[in-house]
Amino acid sequence: MQTYRIAAIPADGIGPEVIDAGLQVLDALSARDGGFALDVKQYDWGSDHFRRHGVMMPEDGLAQLTTQDAIFFGAVGAPDVPDHVTLWGLRLPICQGFDQYANVRPTRILPGIAAPLKGVGPGDLDWVIVRENSEGEYAGHGGRAHRGHSGEVATEVAIFTRAGVTRIMRYAFALAQARPRKLLTVVTKSNAQRFGMVMWDEIAAEVATGFPDVTWDRMLVDAMTVRMVRAPQSLDTIVATNLQADILSDLAGALAGSLGVAPTANIDPERRFPSMFEPIHGSAFDIAGQGIANPVATFWTACQMLEHLGQSAAAARLMRAVEAVCAAGISTPDVGGRASTQEVTDAVIEALRGDNR
Numbered sequence: 291m292q293t294y295r296i297a298a299i300p301a302d303g304i305g306p307e308v309i310d311a312g313l314q315v316l317d318a319l320s321a322r323d324g325g326f327a328l329d330v331k332q333y334d335w336g337s338d339h340f341r342r343h344g345v346m347m348p349e350d351g352l353a354q355l356t357t358q359d360a361i362f363f364g365a366v367g368a369p370d371v372p373d374h375v376t377l378w379g380l381r382l383p384i385c386q387g388f389d390q391y392a393n394v395r396p397t398r399i400l401p402g403i404a405a406p407l408k409g410v411g412p413g414d415l416d417w418v419i420v421r422e423n424s425e426g427e428y429a430g431h432g433g434r435a436h437r438g439h440s441g442e443v444a445t446e447v448a449i450f451t452r453a454g455v456t457r458i459m460r461y462a463f464a465l466a467q468a469r470p471r472k473l474l475t476v477v478t479k480s481n482a483q484r485f486g487m488v489m490w491d492e493i494a495a496e497v498a499t500g501f502p503d504v505t506w507d508r509m510l511v512d513a514m515t516v517r518m519v520r521a522p523q524s525l526d527t528i529v530a531t532n533l534q535a536d537i538l539s540d541l542a543g544a545l546a547g548s549l550g551v552a553p554t555a556n557i558d559p560e561r562r563f564p565s566m567f568e569p570i571h572g573s574a575f576d577i578a579g580q581g582i583a584n585p586v587a588t589f590w591t592a593c594q595m596l597e598h599l600g601q602s603a604a605a606a607r608l609m610r611a612v613e614a615v616c617a618a619g620i621s622t623p624d625v626g627g628r629a630s631t632q633e634v635t636d637a638v639i640e641a642l643r644g645d646n647r
C-alpha cells in the first residue's frame with residue numbers, strides 16, 4: 291500500500307474548518323479504498339503565527355515542506371494583517387519557491403447548484419483554466435521611490451520569459467489534448483500590450499505545432515469575459531497570464547454558481563517539489579467559526595491532489611460522492627442550502643461508503 295505524506299496548512303479564517311472537513315473525507319476514502327494511506331502533518335502557520343512570531347512561517351518553512359508529497363492548504367488573510375503581508379509571507383513563497391508554475395482551476399456547474407446564467411446548466415459549462423503561476427504580473431518586480439512626496443513613483447512590472455511562457459503553454463496544450471474536446475483558448479491582451487503579450491501569442495503558435503490534434507484559438511481578455519457569459523459551451527481549456535487568469539477564474543466561479551465550490555491546484559509538473567492544493571475562496575472571516583463554510587471546494591481540490599498523486603480511481607470516487615451530495619441538495623447557505631460544514635462532510639462520507647463501483 292502506498293502512503294503519501296501530506297502537509298496540512300489550514301492557516302486563516304475558514305481554512306481550518308474546510309481542511310478539517312477535507313481530511314475527514316480523505317480518511318474515509320482511504321479506509322474505503324484500501325489502496326493508499328495518508329500520513330498527515332499539521333503546520334500552524336498563518337496570521338496567528340505572524341502575531342506571535344512576526345512571520346507567517348518559520349524561516350526554514352520551505353525546507354520543512356520539501357519532504358512532503360503534497361500540501362493541503364486552507365486560506366490566508368486576516369482583518370488585522372495587510373493582505374500583501376499574509377500573501378507574500380506564506381502562499382506566494384510556497385508557489386514560487388517550489389516553482390509551482392501551473393495553477394489549474396477546473397470549473398463545472400455541479401448538479402443541484404443554481405448557476406446564474408439563464409438556460410445554462412450542468413454540462414454547458416465545463417472548463418479548466420490554466421493560470422501561469424510563477425511570473426507575469428505576480429513576479430514581485432517593482433518598487434516605490436519618494437514615498438509620501440507628491441512626486442512618488444511606483445512600478446509593478448510584469449515579467450514574461452520565453453522559458454516561463456513556453457512551459458505553461460505546453461502544459462495547457464497537453465491538458466487540452468487529454469480532455470475529450472481537445473479545445474484550447476489562449477487569452478492575452480496583445481492589442482494593447484505589445485511586448486509580453488505578443489510574445490505569448492507567438493509562443494502559443496509555436497507550441498501548437500507540437501499538438502496538431504488540439505483545436506485552439508486566441509481571445510483578448512476583455513472579449514473573453516463576454517464569451518464566457520454569452521457562449522460558455524464554446525470553451526473548454528483556457529490558458530492566461532497570472533493576473534488575467536486570476537480575474538477570469540473568479541468570473542468562472544461565479545458563473546458556475548459559487549466560489550465556495552471552486553478548487554485550485556498549484557502544480558510543479560516536473561515533480562521536483564511538492565504541489566499545493568487549496569480552495570479558491572479565501573479566508574472568509576465574516577463566516578469563520580460558524581461551522582457553515584462550504585467544504586466542497588476543498589473536497590474537489592482533494593480530488594485534484596489524489597489525481598496528482600496517481601490515485602485517479604479514488605479521485606473519481608470522491609468526486610462522484612460530492613456530486614451526489616450536491617444533487618441531493620445537501621449544501622451550505624452560500625449555495626442556498628441549510629446544512630452545516632459537518633453535515634455536508636458526513637453526507638459525503640456516507641455517499642463514499644455506499645459507492646460500490
Ligand code: IPM
Nearest residue numbers: 366367377536539554570572
Ligand atoms: C486566488 C486569490 C489570490 C490570488 C489572492 C488571495 C492574492 O485571489 O487564488 O485567485 O490572486 O492569487
Ligand code: MG
Nearest residue numbers: 536537539540
Ligand atoms: Mg483570485
